Amino acid sequence: MDVRANQGSMLKLILLSILVPAVNLGLHFSIFLFFRSSDLPPVLNAVLAVIWGIFGIYSIYWSLNWVVEQYSDKWKERIIPYVFVGPAVLLLGWLLFLPTLRTLYLSFFNADSTRFVGLANFGAVFTDRLLLTALRNNLLWVVFGTLACVILGMLVAVLADRSSFERLAKAIVFMPMAISFVAAGVIWKFIYYYQPGDDQIGLLNAIMVQLGLQPQGWLSMVQPWNNLFLIVILVWMQTGFAMVIFSASIKGIPEDMLEAARMDGAGEVRIFFKIMLPVISSTVLAVTTTIIVFTLKIFDVVMIMTGGQYGTEVVATEFYRQLFMYQNAGYGSTLAIVLLIAVIPVIILNLRQLQKEGSF
């Protein structure tokens, strides 16, 4: 009797486990088909699509969770983590991980991927003058770009916290983030624009002329400093990112903790280094990691401002050029892999930090 009841509920569970994902799949596939063939007015179409997207993702998790809840406690514990990480792992596996493996594979082949060349591409990358410049420039981007973004972002976050115009200051520093790269390119052309003579429409050269100096071709002639002028654009755009995150985590520090230190007579600078910084150290690491990764992958700024000419090429622009313009899959893939290798130390540092915090 007991066994049969058990078998009955087993059967029900198996049926549910198949049925619920199947219904999900069928339902969302038919909605997908509806949208693909529909000819609704734009506003209605957008609103419906947004509703589908938001409720769709919630209902998928909710229903899968509901199925797992029917299992026995032992199995519930085992399976629920996979329901939670499953979608992320599947999506990443399909859309990022497999393409990366394929890139790794292609990096051992020649330009049109027909002949195995071993490590020859890597040898070539590290001896080609252009690519070496790209690697050097990437290093400049990572070091100066990251340092400037993190320090300035922290400075603004801390200062804004005690200033009398916090909202305005944060909005101003954040604003460049809302600007697309194409638009930022135009904005900075109004700053760096160069033409011979006294009449300048670029702000920097107008200042030079006012000071009685020669106007400069900031992005083309003053190599390798032109890289720094490009980095300034990134710093202008990305400091807002660091600022917002830092600001949020500074606000998370309990006020009583700071107040206690003030009672003990600690100065504001000391409080910052001795109390604030240690408390938000994991946020600092997270922001630094993000910006390092971002600067390693830097592409748009360089492409729009100089197209990677005048000694400003970086790994991502060279990757793009090799893969899409010269059709050299071997070189292109190798460059992408070099980026991956370059970030390994940062990842190890992160994992070690997480381990220290005891969450791993």
Add this chain to the structure above:
Amino acid sequence: MAKRKHKAPKRKASWLVNTILAIICIIWFIPTLGLLISSVRPAADILQTGWWTVFPHRQWATEEQVKLPKDTDLRQPITVNGQTFSDDQLKAGVMQGDKRLVWENRRSRTVDVQDKKWSGMTLNFTTQNYETVLGGKQYKITQPDGTVKTEQGSGMGRSFWNTIAVVIPSTVIPIFIASFAAYAFAWLKFKGRRFFFVIVIALLVVPLQVALIPILRDYTALGLNGTYFGIWLAHTAFGLPLITYFMYNSISQLPRDLFESAYMDGATNFTIFSKLILPLSVPALASISIFQFLWVWNDYLVSLIFLGSQPEVQVLSMNIANMVGSRGSDWHLLTAAAFVSMLTPLAVFFALQKYFVRGLLGGSIKG
């Protein structure tokens, strides 16, 4: 978890703090100001004078004109007011005492004698750039019979709604998926936890260009090209590593006893996640959603490849790019379009800014 007042009493700001911050803000604002001013200037002005010339400033103003003899040889040194100059010097402008000499008209041999004068506020502003951008560029099409027809290109209205349909789900979906994953990575025990987490972190650095061609091939096979669903998936996958990493950072900082007591009370993981984790992570959620929103909003490459540029699905960034043309020479349109497309992200920022307040977590942060 001590519940405290939302706003801690603000300490009096010192003038030093205010001054330093003000200087940084002014420097930060100058490029944006240039964009705003340029967007209301006529196209010809933008290319001739700097945007700051709308403010009062000293500039060369012609005082008198000197007519040289019609037969002056331009290849020889040219004598003006008793001094000799070369043609090239006069082309660029050359100083004579504190006056400046420059060709007014080379062919009629007229030279301007200029002096530095204060010029007031220039009020030569126009709304033409915005009208063109919002109404759509006019295309002149030469028809087979030789007549020229002017056709209005699609305006920003349609692509605005397309962008909404792309951006909002592309922000919500990855944040949802990533938060679930981050919760599992941080607080649940399962086989492969470490392995999967390391992979996710490592994928942070993969440039998305690596994935474009393989995904495009799969999408074509599955019929996902040019659909909202396809681009949601693409943006989700490209945003997931960073969002998971960030949410992990925030969720793993929450105190353990919080879950344990809830778990003892018989709450399921799903309930803990939606009733406890999500509300406690609001500041982190707010900031990361702003950034995902911005990245998707300003994205051009991913939409271009997976959505295409047909007007039915075209997004704003693509609309702007089309308007400007591939050479990016129509600066006056670009400035106006850039400003229009900035408005929505800024509105989102201001709307979410209220979540970045002190005390939302009370004393619950690990310290």
